[in-house]
Amino acid sequence: MVKITFPDGTVREYEAGVTGLEIAKSISPRLAKEVLSISVNDETWDISRAITSDASIKLYKWEDEEGKHAFWHSSAHLMAEALEALYPGMKFGIGPSIENGFYYDVDPGDGVVIRDADMPKIEAKMKELARLKNAYQRSEVSKAEALSYFTEKNDEYKLELINELEDGTITFYKQGEFTDLCRGPHLPSTSAIKAVKVLSIAGAYWRGDEKRKQLTRIYAITFPKQKMLEECLVKLEEAQKRDHRKIGKELELFAFSQNVGQGLPLWLPKGAMLRERLENFLKKVQRKYGYVPVITPHIGNKQLYVTSGHYAKYGEDSFQPINTPAEGEEFLLKPMNCPHHCEIFKTKPVSYRDLPIRMAEFGTVYRYEQSGELHGLTRVRGFTQDDAHIFCRPDQLKDEFKKVIDIIQYIFKALDFKDYIVQVSLRDKENHEKYIGTEENWEKAESAIIEACDERGMNTIVEYGEAAFYGPKLDFMVRDAIGRKWQLGTIQVDYNLPERFELEYMGSDGVKHRPVMIHRAPFGSMERFVAVLIEHTAGKFPLWLTPEQVVVLPISEKYNEYAEKVSNVLNNSDIRSVLDDRNEKIGRKIRDNELKRIPFLLIVGEKEAETNTVSVRKQGDGDKGAMTIEEFSAFINNEVEEQLSSIDK
RNA sequence: GCCGAUGUAGCUCAGGGGUAGAGCGUUUCCUUGGUAAGGAAGAGGUCAUGGGUUCAAUUCCCAUCAUUGGCUCCA
Structure with missing residues (x-):
């Protein structure tokens, strides 16, 4: 029997050789379904590995980083298996899990290029292999065995990695036809991997060294449920909507021009x-x-940067010196x-x-x-x-x-x-x-x-x-x-x-x-x-910062004059206001200005013009009722004041 | 700089060996309106640039430039 200590301090006895999965089963069937990895005396293990002596353990599920890690790391092996099947002779670098998914760095061999168009093919193969429900089998191998296996496979990358390891610490994992050098831990089998998305393909230098060969890095993500993948993709899409390049263009904040030069922003x-x-x-x-x-000044004598040491360090990363023809001096931007x-x-x-x-x-x-x-x-x-x-x-x-x-x-x-x-x-x-x-x-x-x-x-x-x-x-x-x-x-x-x-x-x-x-x-x-x-x-800047705080919207052309007056009064009391006097219906003007993330819209028509008021509409919050121009102006200035003073608290 | 992808109207994008399309925007006209898209008509493109293949290239191939996902770098 072995004594197993749980994170809350309780101790239970199990047969020697019990696995993490069996322990989870003894607690609840649901936990057994969800458990992905285990730590045994602070070392993360496969849940299918036998525990032969007393240990403190912690079980990890999807919600835990360690659980996701085991899931994605196992998925990286699955992807490698798929790649080996699709591209015979492919060599493998490293394939770790990352914050959102995993990647594998591979060398498909001279002249073979993996393109974006190949991503669906890889995805399909991974799903096909996952359905075989192959077990991830752990084995301890000697350094000599490890070297001979990858010498046979002609994989110089793995050989390099193995050469840096100490004998007696090397483990292989095998699922289906694919064997990899790996510390683990892994899932019991590929059956848990239900949803697969290959995200992108990029070049990456072997061991992050730009002097060494550039491998092909394939990024992907997997989930235990199809629905989770769909949610993840929606989230990615939402994030892309916040991209400053997109919003910057939409809101006319900045632009780039090829005629000016790359990386040289124009502030609109x-x-x-x-x-x-x-x-x-x-x-x-x-x-x-x-x-x-x-x-x-924007330029300075090159000697200035020689003195500071920047020139020796970053001379090549500077724009080339400007020369004065008469004196032959060199100036750097x-x-x-x-x-x-x-x-x-x-x-x-x-x-x-x-x-x-x-x-x-x-x-x-x-x-x-x-x-x-x-x-x-x-x-x-x-x-x-x-x-x-x-x-x-x-x-x-x-x-x-x-x-x-x-x-x-x-x-x-x-x-x-x-x-x-x-x-x-x-x-x-x-x-x-x-x-x-x-x-x-x-x-x-x-x-x-x-x-x-x-x-x-x-x-x-x-x-x-x-x-x-x-x-x-x-x-x-x-x-x-x-x-x-x-x-x-x-x-x-x-x-x-x-x-x-x-x-x-x-x-x-x-x-x-x-x-x-x-x-x-x-x-x-x-x-x-x-x-x-x-x-x-997402382009909804705080009121004190936003370029346009208020847009005045006349109901029809008849009220343009009043609207202009409102706008002028606001501008005179330091409120950034513009007039939307386009020949459009009010609904249209509201929509367009909401999309421009204007914090306050002021609707003015017959009623307002007669009573010297404005109808206030707050961004994303609809109609807020009428106020006099003075009330609104005080309200805005007060809001700004409060926003700024709340920072000090 | 390196590996991949992309480049078609102001914007977002479709198309495809026989010189081009949509939606939005823009212009003009009609409409004068009450809280997230009123209607009609028109203008707008050497299909990034330069070569090559072809009877014919915007489409296929190559190069360049720019954008883009990564890698490397980041004073």
């Missing part, structure tokens, strides 16, 4: 209005925090603002009493991003950073850092970004070539960030190797509509640029000292921030 009037309001909002916050505005700000710091002697100096600039920068990386407004070649550099004394660093955290959290709260990830990006200690500066300064910078986060009680994740080349960062990441993570706000501690630019201040001791720099951008880039904002709000 409404988008520019939105962005301007965001900028003004941040400027106001920054004034409160003691920032001073600076303005620097500025890829970042910090060197310019360092030069501002140097314009006069600085005393320790002057610090911290907080220089802020909405600085437009240009980077020659790889063409395959460009994406709507989230990844562009010309963008505006809400940049600032704080020059401070070492003893002020942590406090300044915390204040920047406060600003970013304030901004995110104001725009209702609740789900964000705060990432501490540290250096990869193994990889010295990636970074500049002394060990000592890196230690200081990294601990300053970690301590500041602790003192602000922040929930952070730590990533090694994600630091900037000159210093560690704290990054605020937000997901877009289709689940991709984007870095928005960022705070970076930098001991290196002050060194390179020989920045100094006079200390209280009468000796010159080196200041520390904090680079920070709460929005990150205006372009990316607006993109994510569009996707979060």
Whole structure:
């Protein structure tokens, strides 16, 4: 007998060799139907694997990440089996489960290309194989056996993986005709896989290394029920409707032109209005925090970036230098603002009493991003950073850092970004070539960030190797509509640029000292921030931000004059109002303006003109009754006021 | 940059070896209306660009450019 301890602490006895599935059966038939994997002493196992000694266990269902993982990982093997059947001789890389489904990286052999058009074929084969209800059979193999199996199969990718494993830890899983190197766990059989969708096909470098061969990555998702697949597809479709590229076009916020160049966004009037309001909002916050505005040119002498170290690191990712024919000087379109700000710091002697100096600039920068990386407004070649550099004394660093955290959290709260990830990006200690500066300064910078986060009680994740080349960062990441993570706000501690630019201040001791720099951008880039904002709000911006707050709709042409008067009165009291005097019926005007996500529609006809009132219609909420123009104007201004003041609470 | 996909009217898209279609929008006219699409008529396209195959290419092939799903990169 073995003693099995459950998560709630209860202990039950079972025959030695009992499986997870049998334990589930002993609890309830329903659980037995739903259980997908099990953890045995914190190791995840197949539910069909025999437990031979006392253990603490936890059973996982679809609702648990571990359960989904087993399901999708098993599905990846099923897909591999299907691919092997369809493309004999195919070689396999890795096939993990991911957040939403799974993929398999495969090498179909020279000259064989798997195209989008092949996706239905793969899907059909997977369904056909799943119906065979083959069991996933686990076996422990020696390294020699493992190597010989894949040597026979001529699969160099698997051989590479096996060579990195230790003998005695290697397991194979086999279902039907397909055997794979795998740690598991897997489902008992393929029978649970009822719904299959191959989602996309893409290239992916073997082991993520662009110098190595590019394999074909096939993304797919599976479910235990057909209905779940349908729901998932509907969700994907809904998410696509929030795509900022689509809404940006619909609402006339921004555009791209081939004649201007790829990755160079054009802000249309409404988008520019939105962005301007965001900028003004941040400027106001920054004034409160003691920032001073600076303005620097769009180009700078190449030497500036050689000094900063950016040129050595990113010279190739910059637009090529502009030459002055007479002097033969080289200028770069500025890829970042910090060197310019360092030069501002140097314009006069600085005393320790002057610090911290907080220089802020909405600085437009240009980077020659790889063409395959460009994406709507989230990844562009010309963008505006809400940049600032704080020059401070070492003893002020942590406090300044915390204040920047406060600003970013304030901004995110104001725009209702609740789900964000705060990432501490540290250096990869193994990889010295990636970074500049002394060990000592890196230690200081990294601990300053970690301590500041602790003192602000922040929930952070730590990533090694994600630091900037000159210093560690704290990054605020937000997901877009289709689940991709984007870095928005960022705070970076930098001991290196002050060194390179020989920045100094006079200390209280009468000796010159080196200041520390904090680079920070709460929005990150205006372009990316607006993109994510569009996707979060689906284009329904908060009243205080939206380019058009009110549209006045006359019932017929007879009331155009009154409607225009209403609109003018509102505009004069700082409400952004426009007139829709098209020759259309009222129903049509309401529909069109609702689709444009206008927060308030004012319907005016005979009644309203006689009584100096407006009929108010709130977006998505229908008729709200009549008000006088003054009442409405006060109401809107009050709403805006309240929205903004509620952020402070 | 690499692998795949896409490129037809302002927008969303259909079509297909014999030089093109729908819906929406736009223009004009009719209509003057009460809370999510009033009616009619018209304009609008070197079918991304450049080559090739063919009697004939927007359609097939190749290249380029742009967009796009990923990979790599991201100061």
